[in-house]
Amino acid sequence: MNKVMSNKWMITLYILPALLLLLILIYIPLVLSAYYGLMEWDGIGNMKFIGVGNFITAIQDMKFWSSVYHSFLLALFSALSLLAYLGISLILASNIKGSDILRKIYLIPMLLSSVAIAQLWIKVYNPTNGLLNSFLMAIGIDNPPAWLAEPSIVLYAIFIPILWQYAGFYILIYYAALKNIPESLVEAARIDGASPWQVAFKIKLPLIKGVFKVTIVLAIVGSLKYFDLIYVMTGGGPNGASEVMASYMYKVAFRSYDFGYGSAIGFLLLVITLIVTFIVRKLTVSDEKELQY
Amino acid sequence: MKKLKALSLLLALTLFLAGCGSSNSEVEKDTASSGGTKTIKFMHLWPEGTNAAQNKILNEIIDDFERENPGIKIEQEILANEQYKDKIKVLSASNQLPDVGMAWPGGWLQPYVQGNKIASFDDVIDSDYRSKFVDGTIEVFEVDGKTYGLPTDLNIAIVYYNKQIFEQNGLEVPTTYDEFLNVIQTLTNNGITPIALGNQERWTGSLWYMYLADRIGGNETIVNAVNRKQSFEDPTLIQAAEEIQKLVDLGAFQKGYNGATNSEAESLFTSGQAAMYLTGTWALPSFTQGENFTQEFKDSVDYFKFPTVAGGKGNINSFVGGNGGLFVAENSDVKEEAKRFVKYFTEKFGERALGEAGIIPSYKLNADDYDLPELYLKVLKDLNDASNITLFADNIMTPGPAQVHLDMIQALFGKEATPEEFVKAHEEALAKEAGE
Incomplete structure (x- = not known):
């Protein structure tokens, strides 16, 4: 086996399929989208080279910047929600009664397709017949808002199902990490007289720090390029109040038939995501040898 | 290069639609041999x-x-x-x-x-x-x-209404816009939602604007403005936008209309929770024969032509379609x-x-x-008597300005844009498209 693995040709052969797929599916389109970003192109007719014109348009485009702002808000909320998920997993992992069934309940949203979740929450948010407003009216709130129609509320209203959708995923990751902590460590701490709080904060959390960092990057990057629920539930509306970068890119490219500008936005989305990932990595780096991602 | 272009477009598309559930395309392949056919x-x-x-x-x-x-x-x-x-x-x-x-x-x-x-x-x-x-x-x-x-x-787009609700409230079918406003006032006073509108999809609200523009400015004005034969900042086009906001102020549309989908609006109307609903004649097969609706609804659905506005140039036999x-x-x-x-x-x-x-x-x-x-x-x-059919807004405009129009429709209905801002955005988008 060692002989095979030291043969350069064999190594090349083994990584080639994955490398080709990556190149064709990710890197070539990526370079091309940067290239199209320099063109004026409706996606149908001929392309015209306009240099950085599309990028200048983007910089001056208030709608683009408000979509960037909304994406960052989503990233912030996703990152903050991780703390809540961590708390839940700590409780679940401490062998309480019914933790098995609870874990499955938390995981269910992850098993649903985004469109199903969107349809479900559209019904929950229905201003007159929806579950939420019916409940609010039942407890005596006279005029509950129309959640998806109010420009000042819609973005936050839509964050809730997005966070809910991914809760199970992160809880599962934390749960698995916590279960991996050797029982002997916890046992030893207890014998030394550590309280449950101390066990959680001094033993368990430091041990899953690496996993936590990974999830922060996952949550932030995932939020910045988020698309599905927003596309189905509001289409970015009303009047751009819930537009994020990816939904704006889709709208420009496929609805306004401006593929050049759409590609430019796509490229900017990539650049922004890369920069943010880099910053998050820098902020969370420590001296210890740790999980690389 | 062509291949690459296609490939990357296809990828962009599949990546984006991947999250949107399984595609319901079905390919019916012919099994016949291709020899000579x-x-x-x-x-x-x-x-x-x-x-x-x-x-x-x-x-x-x-x-x-x-x-x-x-x-x-x-x-x-x-x-x-x-x-x-x-x-x-x-x-x-x-x-x-x-x-x-x-x-x-x-x-x-x-x-x-x-x-x-x-x-x-x-x-x-x-x-x-x-x-x-x-x-x-x-x-x-x-x-x-x-x-x-x-x-x-x-x-063509027509205003469907619920005969039963109209009778219960002692209302007649309006032929002028003042009568129409009266109908809305009576219904809101009686606690009934006058109009179901699913303006999340935007073309739905656009129908209301197109009709008002047609009734106030005549069928030529908006078409000419789009074709750059005149400015979009026409007084009649501003007035049409003002009328939309008056309807909003009157409470003509159901709560949350700007976030509602068209199917939500349709179900409000078909379940008798709203009195009127403006949409295309494509709804006729389901409204008359569809299995999804109650017989009670099918018996009470009727329609009227969009009423004329006093002093407006539009004709009641002109349709948006x-x-x-x-x-x-x-x-x-x-x-x-x-x-x-x-x-x-x-x-x-x-x-x-x-x-x-x-x-x-x-x-x-x-x-x-x-x-x-x-x-x-x-x-x-009515189609035989039609004096004119004004095309749907997203049919007369090219895709760029059409998107501006649809976004501005949502802003107008949500009162985030004034009628003046509404026409100005149109004028700028159309002028830019025409390369002026």
Whole structure:
């Protein structure tokens, strides 16, 4: 086996399929989208080279910047929600009664397709017949808002199902990490007289720090390029109040038939995501040898 | 390069739509051997599940055509509306358009014609063919004097209302806008939602604006403004926008209309929770015969023409509407056969659509020949008397300005933009598109 693995040709052969797929599916389109970003192109007719014109348009485009702002808000909320998920997993992992069934309940949203979740929450948010407003009216709130129609509320209203959708995923990751902590460590701490709080904060959390960092990057990057629920539930509306970068890119490219500008936005989305990932990595780096991602 | 272009577009698309559930496209492959037979690829939007009647006629016409033209096979691919539009765009970038596909006039058509992607029908249609169709339904597919599509169905927008709610509140069908405002006032006073509107989709609110613009400024004004023969900042177009906001202030639309989908609005209306609903005649088959609605609703649904505005230039017999059609790809290997098929199909479809599927075709018909629900007869009669059909806004505008229009519609209904800002945004977008 060692002989095979030291043969350069064999190594090349083994990584080639994955490398080709990556190149064709990710890197070539990526370079091309940067290239199209320099063109004026409706996606149908001929392309015209306009240099950085599309990028200048983007910089001056208030709608683009408000979509960037909304994406960052989503990233912030996703990152903050991780703390809540961590708390839940700590409780679940401490062998309480019914933790098995609870874990499955938390995981269910992850098993649903985004469109199903969107349809479900559209019904929950229905201003007159929806579950939420019916409940609010039942407890005596006279005029509950129309959640998806109010420009000042819609973005936050839509964050809730997005966070809910991914809760199970992160809880599962934390749960698995916590279960991996050797029982002997916890046992030893207890014998030394550590309280449950101390066990959680001094033993368990430091041990899953690496996993936590990974999830922060996952949550932030995932939020910045988020698309599905927003596309189905509001289409970015009303009047751009819930537009994020990816939904704006889709709208420009496929609805306004401006593929050049759409590609430019796509490229900017990539650049922004890369920069943010880099910053998050820098902020969370420590001296210890740790999980690389 | 072309291949790469297509590939990356396709990827962009698949990546984006991957999250949107499984695609409901179905490909019906012909098992017949291709030896000597020519295959016409036909992409359309009428799946058996949701458009059973259309699908049945379509298959029968295709069977007839194949029988009369031995050696030609029609291969179908069926998609949903938005997916179809996206896929056609991606395919056209790689010159792989289906031989025959569905087309919409005006703004949708233009980029394809300018990109030289679709073929003109001038060599296959004659005055005899033209005379069989309602005036204007072929002409909407003309670009620079050439016809790039042949018409299939025809739709106009009408104000559906619930007779039962009107009777209970002692209301009469309004013919003037003042009467209409009165109806709204009475209904809101009695705690009933006057109008169901699903303005998340934006074209729904656009119908209201288009009608008001038509009734106040006449049918020429908005079309001329779009075609740059005059400014969009016309007093009548501002007034139409003001009227929209007055309706909003009156509480004419249900709560949360700006975030509601069209199907939510439709179910409000069909369940009797709203008194009126403005939409196209495409709703007629389900409103009269659909299995999803109660008999009580079917008995109480009726419609009226959009009322006239006092002092306005518009005529009550002018409608907002539009028709669909079929195109043939310019680089098709079977272009001649495909054109022949489209001509054959549109004529046969025109003859059979109303009687067998309840779809109003662009084809001239004699309403007396059909045994139809009363509502249909009324629509057909009104169509015969129609003085003008103003195309849907996203049909007269090219895609860029159309998106500005649709966004501004949401802003106008949400009172985030004043009527002046509304027309100004249109003017700027249209001027930019025209390169002024």
